[in-house]
Amino acid sequence: MTLTRFVTKSAFRNKRRSVLTVVSITFSLVLLTLMMTVWHSWYIDKGSTEAAQRLITRHRVSLTQSLPEYYREKMRTVPGVVAVAPTQWFGGLYKDEKPENFFAQFGTDPNEIFKVATDFKIPDNQLVAWQKDQAGAVVDSELAKKFGWKIGDRIIIKGTIFPVNLELNIRGIFTAPQPTITVYFNLKYLQEAVAYFKGHSGTFNILADSPDDVPKVAAGIDAMFRNSPEPTKTESEKAFQLSFINSIGNVKAFILSICLAVVFATLLVSANTMAMSIRERTREVAVLKTLGFTRQSILGLYVSEAVTVTLVGGILGCLLAVGLIAAIKQVPGMGFFFLGMKVTWSTYVLAILISGMVGLVSAIFPAYHAAKVDIVDGLRHIG
Amino acid sequence: MAIPISYNIRNLKLRKGLTIMTALGIALTVTTAVFLMALLAGLQKAFVSSGDPLNVLVMRKGSTAELSGGFDASLFPILKTLPGIATDKEGQPLASGEWVVVAVLPRKDRTGEVNVSVRGLMPAGVALRADEKDSRGQPKLKLIDGRWFATGQREVVVGKSIHDRFSGTQVGDNLDFAKGQWKVVGIFDSGGTAYDSEIWGDFNQVAADFDRQGGLGSAYLRATDPVSADALKNRVSDDQRLKLEGHLETEYYEKQTSSGGAIKYIGFLVAIIMAVGSSFAAMNTMYAAVAYRAREIATLRVIGFSRPSILTSFVLEALLLSLLGAVVGIVLMLPFNGMSTGIGNQVTFSETVFSLQMTWSVVITAIAFALVMGLLGGFFPAWSAARQEILASLRG
Numbered sequence: 026m027t028l029t030r031f032v033t034k035s036a037f038r039n040k041r042r043s044v045l046t047v048v049s050i051t052f053s054l055v056l057l058t059l060m061m062t063v064w065h066s067w068y069i070d071k072g073s074t075e076a077a078q079r080l081i082t083r084h085r086v087s088l089t090q091s092l093p094e095y096y097r098e099k100m101r102t103v104p105g106v107v108a109v110a111p112t113q114w115f116g117g118l119y120k121d122e123k124p125e126n127f128f129a130q131f132g133t134d135p136n137e138i139f140k141v142a143t144d145f146k147i148p149d150n151q152l153v154a155w156q157k158d159q160a161g162a163v164v165d166s167e168l169a170k171k172f173g174w175k176i177g178d179r180i181i182i183k184g185t186i187f188p189v190n191l192e193l194n195i196r197g198i199f200t201a202p203q204p205t206i207t208v209y210f211n212l213k214y215l216q217e218a219v220a221y222f223k224g225h226s227g228t229f230n231i232l233a234d235s236p237d238d239v240p241k242v243a244a245g246i247d248a249m250f251r252n253s254p255e256p257t258k259t260e261s262e263k264a265f266q267l268s269f270i271n272s273i274g275n276v277k278a279f280i281l282s283i284c285l286a287v288v289f290a291t292l293l294v295s296a297n298t299m300a301m302s303i304r305e306r307t308r309e310v311a312v313l314k315t316l317g318f319t320r321q322s323i324l325g326l327y328v329s330e331a332v333t334v335t336l337v338g339g340i341l342g343c344l345l346a347v348g349l350i351a352a353i354k355q356v357p358g359m360g361f362f363f364l365g366m367k368v369t370w371s372t373y374v375l376a377i378l379i380s381g382m383v384g385l386v387s388a389i390f391p392a393y394h395a396a397k398v399d400i401v402d403g404l405r406h407i408g
Numbered sequence: 409m410a411i412p413i414s415y416n417i418r419n420l421k422l423r424k425g426l427t428i429m430t431a432l433g434i435a436l437t438v439t440t441a442v443f444l445m446a447l448l449a450g451l452q453k454a455f456v457s458s459g460d461p462l463n464v465l466v467m468r469k470g471s472t473a474e475l476s477g478g479f480d481a482s483l484f485p486i487l488k489t490l491p492g493i494a495t496d497k498e499g500q501p502l503a504s505g506e507w508v509v510v511a512v513l514p515r516k517d518r519t520g521e522v523n524v525s526v527r528g529l530m531p532a533g534v535a536l537r538a539d540e541k542d543s544r545g546q547p548k549l550k551l552i553d554g555r556w557f558a559t560g561q562r563e564v565v566v567g568k569s570i571h572d573r574f575s576g577t578q579v580g581d582n583l584d585f586a587k588g589q590w591k592v593v594g595i596f597d598s599g600g601t602a603y604d605s606e607i608w609g610d611f612n613q614v615a616a617d618f619d620r621q622g623g624l625g626s627a628y629l630r631a632t633d634p635v636s637a638d639a640l641k642n643r644v645s646d647d648q649r650l651k652l653e654g655h656l657e658t659e660y661y662e663k664q665t666s667s668g669g670a671i672k673y674i675g676f677l678v679a680i681i682m683a684v685g686s687s688f689a690a691m692n693t694m695y696a697a698v699a700y701r702a703r704e705i706a707t708l709r710v711i712g713f714s715r716p717s718i719l720t721s722f723v724l725e726a727l728l729l730s731l732l733g734a735v736v737g738i739v740l741m742l743p744f745n746g747m748s749t750g751i752g753n754q755v756t757f758s759e760t761v762f763s764l765q766m767t768w769s770v771v772i773t774a775i776a777f778a779l780v781m782g783l784l785g786g787f788f789p790a791w792s793a794a795r796q797e798i799l800a801s802l803r804g
Contacts, residue, residue: 041695042692042695042696045688045689045691045692045695046688046689046692048685048688049685049686049688049689049692050685052681052682052684052685052688053681053682053685055681056678056681056682085512086510086511086512086585086586086618087509087510087511087512087523088510088523089475089509089510090509090510090618090619122472183470184470185470185471185472185473186471188468188469188470188651282443283440283678286436286439286440286682287682289436290433290436290437290682290685290686290689291685293429293430293432293433293436293689294433294685294688294689294692296429297426297429297430297433297689297692297693298692300425300426300429301426301692301696353677356673
């Protein structure tokens with residue numbers, strides 16, 4: 026029998042206990058992986074290169090103030106700006122107020138939006154059809170699938186911010202690298218229907234010529250309008266999206282404290298199991314010693330045993346987390362926060378590493394005690 | 409005959425290390441659950457206690473939030489003269505035209521900028537809210553420091569939460585938002601409601617600074633009694649010329665609690681996953697306890713204790729273990745009780761501050777939650793203890 030086989034055999038010698046421990050650790054690791062994935066996609070992931078090249082400009086005072094539309098032509102003169110498209114959040118209701126019927130509607134310029142969102146794909150003939158129909162709209166392919174929309178369908182969106190209901194003809198279906206749950210329509214339609222909104226846009230989406238130019242472009246645009254009656258605030262697309270997440274509260278502290286609680290709970294579970302398992306085998310330790318195993322090797326054997334158990338839990342946890350994240354995306358009203366979220370390799374590695382570390386730490390104390398046992402006492406032990 | 413509970417307590421004491429570790433594991437789960445529930449309870453309180461059943465909020469038809477409202481100012485005189493509106497001492501109707509807008513203020517700890525609601529009110533706006541009483545008949549709205557803003561001045565009073573969370577909000581300070589400086593002249597406390605997260609100023613001054621002249625964001629009407637409140641609400645909504653909609657203020661705020669939906673959902677998920685993990689750990693401990701005491705259990709059977717009483721005894725032991733965990737978990741959370749935090753409101757786009765509320769219902773739910781974990785973790789080991797073969801175990 027090799028040492029590895031000895032370790033795996035001992036790790037699962039009490040099947041029920043090992044299975045219970047593994048399941049317990051699996052559940053904790055699911056949570057840990059989930060939290061780390063959320064953290065990664067919100068705070069670490071910079072997005073695709075195309076997304077990293079985009080900026081969003083809004084009114085300095087707040088998102089609810091709109092900007093004059095002529096700012097767009099001025100922004101084009103800022104060095105590094107490639108394309109600018111106005112965007113206006115419509116915030117309307119489709120069918121009813123239920124969260125499963127929620128999606129974003131933006132009024133924009135059909136001639137330029139896809140020049141800004143360079144990673145969005147739409148067939149040319151559909152784009153042209155949209156540009157020709159002022160009451161036309163293009164929809165995200167995932168959204169079209171969800172509601173069963175086809176080209177030529179008419180959808181009615183009830184206004185809440187604006188005193189108008191939109192009657193839109195679906196002219197095209199676009200695909201984005203990540204689902205966006207967005208419908209784009211022509212901003213002119215909105216401006217003509219709502220007199221006071223003529224010549225306005227809530228935000229502008231901008232494409233810079235490289236990700237490195239983004240800070241320069243942002244500073245350039247804001248400097249241009251600093252002393253005008255409608256000052257602007259320009260930030261990268263990612264920073265803009267994060268500002269919504271940050272509004273939920275101190276999310277970072279929230280995630281971190283849950284992670285800490287989970288790791289500590291896992292540690293307790295694993296330590297508990299190891300303590301029980303090693304105590305039962307006091308006599309076995311004495312026998313091993315008699316056979317000539319040194320203290321260090323006995324310590325090593327028990328520690329690797331614990332690490333084996335927690336690693337199995339860790340791997341299972343990672344796998345389950347993938348399924349869980351896929352399930353959360355389907356929950357109405359939650360999808361918006363989890364759009365495009367997936368478990369990355371670095372998260373897998375980190376989660377498994379943490380589970381291994383937990384096993385290591387949890388076993389050291391009981392294993393050290395076992396290794397110290399006097400041979401004669403150990404052999405005499407009744408347990 | 410039942411086995412005395414002191415037997416279980418002694419057993420838990422005997423295996424101290426194991427008991428403590430398992431209880432701590434349960435405690436951590438309970439702490440997390442309590443934290444999340446307290447968060448939701450606080451949120452609920454901030455929104456549900458906001459609003460008064462006698463206040464009717466009027467917004468443009470179809471509009472779901474004050475922020476996205478907006479109707480012509482010429483409609484206000486019609487609203488003001490509707491029947492059923494309470495009057496002040498001078499006989500003026502308690503009706504206030506208002507604007508709610510959003511300003512950006514830097515956080516005190518410099519961790520970024522936060523959207524804050526700024527409300528412009530007519531003089532009747534303060535008066536009609538000062539008329540609100542809480543459940544004990546005390547007025548909800550109180551001025552803690554300074555005075556109310558004066559009409560026609562660039563003056564503001566700030567809510568208590570705003571005062572606590574942002575610098576430059578002492579009486580006499582100047583706040584910089586929209587088109588310039590605003591003098592802080594007072595601080596008000598609305599008893600933990602959503603108003604505490606607002607800045608109030610004169611209607612015309614706010615409208616001018618945010619380019620909203622000639623219109624109203626919303627209007628508040630104070631009804632004389634609950635029946636007229638309902639009548640007022642329907643009258644406003646039914647009048648085809650107005651194109652407005654009346655809402656009871658209480659209903660309006662209840663809807664906003666949905667901002668907590670994401671927290672509720674995530675909290676539920678986290679608590680359940682952690683609970684499953686902890687029950688398995690408890691199960692492990694109890695199985696070990698059963699295995700360890702196999703001969704003891706057989707002896708108990710020989711003495712004459714029945715299978716059901718052994719089953720009950722071990723389930724009780726698991727419940728004791730989880731109860732211990734629950735108590736530790738709740739005690740661990742106590743220092744955080746009342747701690748306040750902000751949540752972005754998806755309806756108003758600005759931050760509403762609320763505090764963690766460890767209400768009795770939270771505590772009781774937490775204990776029940778832990779007991780369920782104990783029951784799940786204890787039942788199967790207890791079952792196997794009760795079914796042990798006496799002879800085999802005695803020979804052990």
